Amino acid sequence: MPNDAPEPAGTLTYRDAVREALSVALREDPRVFLMGEDVGRYGGSYAVSKGLLAAFGPERIRDTPLCESTFVGAGIGAALGGMRPIVEVMTVNFSLLALDQIVNNAATLSHMSGGQISVPLVIRLATGAGRQLGAQHSHSLEGWYAHIPGLRIAVPATLDDARFMLAAALALPDPVLLFEHLYLYNMEGTLTEGLERVDLEHAAVRRTGRDVTLISYGWGLHKCLSAAAELAKEGIEAEVLDLRTLRPLDDAAIMASVRHTRRALIVDEGWRSGSLAAEIATRIVEQAFYELDAPVARLCSTEVPIPYAKHLEDAALPSPPRIAAAVRALIAPAGGG
Amino acid sequence: MNAPAAALLTQTHGLELLREMMRIRAFEDRCYQLYGQMKIRGFLHLYNGEEAIAVGALRALRAEDAIVATYREHGHALARGIPMNRVMAELFGKQTGCSGGRGGSMHLFDVSRKFYGGNAIVAGGLPIAVGLALAQKLRGETALTACFFGDGAVAEGEFHESLNLAALWKLPVLFLCENNLYAMGTALDRAQAETDISARAAAYRIDAAAVDAMDVLAVEAAVARAAQAVRGGAPAFLEMRTYRFRAHSMFDPQLYRDRAEVEAWQKKGPIITLTTRLKAQGLMREEDYQRLERECNAEVDSAVQFAERSPWEPLSDLERYVYAERRT
Ligand SMILES: Cc1ncc(C[n+]2csc(CCOP(=O)(O)OP(=O)(O)O)c2C)c(N)n1
Ligand SMILES: [Mg+2]
DSSP states (O other): OOOSSOOOTTOEEHHHHHHHHHHHHHHHOTTEEEEETTSSSSOOTTSTTTTHHHHHOTTTEEEOOSOHHHHHHHHHHHHHTTOEEEEEEEETTGGGGGHIIIIIIITTHHHHTTTSOOOOOEEEEEEOOOSSOOTTSOOOOHHHHTTSTTOEEEOOOSHHHHHHHHHHHHHSSSOEEEEEETTTTTOEEOOOTTOOOOOSSOOEEEEOOSSEEEEEOHHHHHHHHHHHHHHHHTTOOEEEEEOOEEESOOHHHHHHHHHHHSOEEEEESSOSTTSHHHHHHHHHHHHHGGGOSSOOEEEEOOSSOOOSSHHHHHHHSOOHHHHHHHHHHHHSOTTOO | OOOOOGGGOOHHHHHHHHHHHHHHHHHHHHHHHHHHTTSSOSOOOOOTTOHHHHHHHHHHSOTTSEEEEESSOHHHHHHHTOOHHHHHHHHHTOTTSTTTTSSOTTOOOBGGGTEEEEEOSTTTHHHHHHHHHHHHHHTTOSOOEEEEEEGGGGGSHHHHHHHHHHHHTTOOEEEEEEEOSEETTEEHHHHOSOOOHHHHHHTTTOEEEEEETTOHHHHHHHHHHHHHHHHTTSOEEEEEEOOOOSOSSTTOOOTTSOHHHHHHHHHTOHHHHHHHHHHHTTSOOHHHHHHHHHHHHHHHHHHHHHHHHSOOOOGGGTTTTSSOSSOO
16 A cells, blocks of 8 residues: 655565565466465455455455365465465464464475475464454464474565565475564565575574674564664674574574674563573574573563553563663673673 | 166176275285284274275276375275285385385375375365365366265364365365264264264255265266266265274274174175175176185285385485475
């Protein structure tokens, strides 16, 4: 939807970037189609697919009934049958109704069939909290999915990744889950000039620093960047690593950064117990223990169902001030010297 | 129910159907023994009593049609033409098995024959069949997808979602419900408020009928008719009324049904039914039956030898195929 105020040339939102990625994929490959709840006439519950129905028609922009398990399973079947489906699940919370298809079928068929089958399926899901949507619409379950061998999990946090990760996912023969943080859809910016593709293997250093590595993804990345800007005023230089893919995890990039800064803080909107943050912390301890100057630290969501009231929701989530505070504690431990 | 198709029966046709059912029976009976000898492990669900469904249906379908089945799928795999050696080797967990030994009894795959598995999640295959059919439709293929599942699946949400979606989108899916009256130990009427399964399918505006699945000719005729309708552009549903002669799996003491009930059904089993008819019509003698039985047993013998002699997949391959090695 055009904004009232004229925008600087090349400015777009994250939402526009995902929509552009969808348009290009649909245009370039006749096997690609998009299906999900309200992706067509409604324009997508987060307006991502707005306008695509008019451009590509109802066969390729396919509104489904409310049946997550079956339309995700149908995506798997269509992938087996030679198509390149993109399935949109409104939010990760509703993907729980499709867990069986994702975990028992998409993730297993290649291995269980001795490599005869691959499932080139892309599932897009909105994730995350921050908009006062309450406990059934605000959870960050991407870490759960990252537990599952056979799936690939990617999280576009920048406009470039929002624009190009989809093509990278479609080019892979495996099931890929792309998590779009609902807070990012309105983020504005420009694409890197000349960029044509991205990979789904490597983490990216989004800010360099020498004192501590902030490891995050999705909206957490932006919180880390704000915290890093604050910390810089105090003379603390934080390096910020955008994981980009949660499965596989780019161990090499994580360890390279941690070896350089000797301190690590993992920032994750998921909960802490049995989490992705726990996995990353463990890997750091396993691979870089003797190079650390401080224990690995984590800042995760408070272990509660995310509440509605704004002050409670804010308090439950990692925030730039809390990230900065955690960094200060790491660098100058209370009572330390 | 459909009228018996006796008039259509020729000797060759009848003997071929009989042989195919006997092959499956011989295979299943041997599996039972091999389980006792610990050659086959895990869950093993035998198809005795239900052979007419796989045999009649797969004969009526085309090689281009995709198949989705359940964990009780040895019969479907054999009737689809996956070599018995490869099915037996899979049950042994050998590398020469049709899933490389990674799937076992419940997960037979042969993509070259459009056999998309053994799915061991009750009703889990229905959405996949809907998706395969969606691909067939979008690609303008003439093929359909046949999806086999049990009466137990009717209670699952995916059954209802899948029937609705297939009907709504007019997808070429043939739903084949193998109603053997039990889901493990739960009789249909203890699980379903409405036990008329085809009526429930009809509620989704899908052409649905019930078939006496102890009569392989009735199955074949019904599937041929339904397949034609499906190729015409709408899903169809057949409730195959059948009975499982053996336990649900190898861990089932069958506390939930009487011997007498089982014996009554065995008397009208699909192999006996067809044998009686062929003999009555003078199309087969007892020697012919015995010859068929010897041939089927010999095929099973050699499948067992093949499986025994086959190698195990090397441990170094354990992590292969978690992600696809081929670009698709
Ligand atoms: C979703 C799910 N729930 C439970 C089971 C355990 N289970 C395996 S087979 C079975 C009975 C299914 O009965 P039915 O669909 O009638 O098929 P049949 O075994 O009679 O061929 C059950 C409950 C399962 N495999 N999947
Ligand atoms: Mg049953």
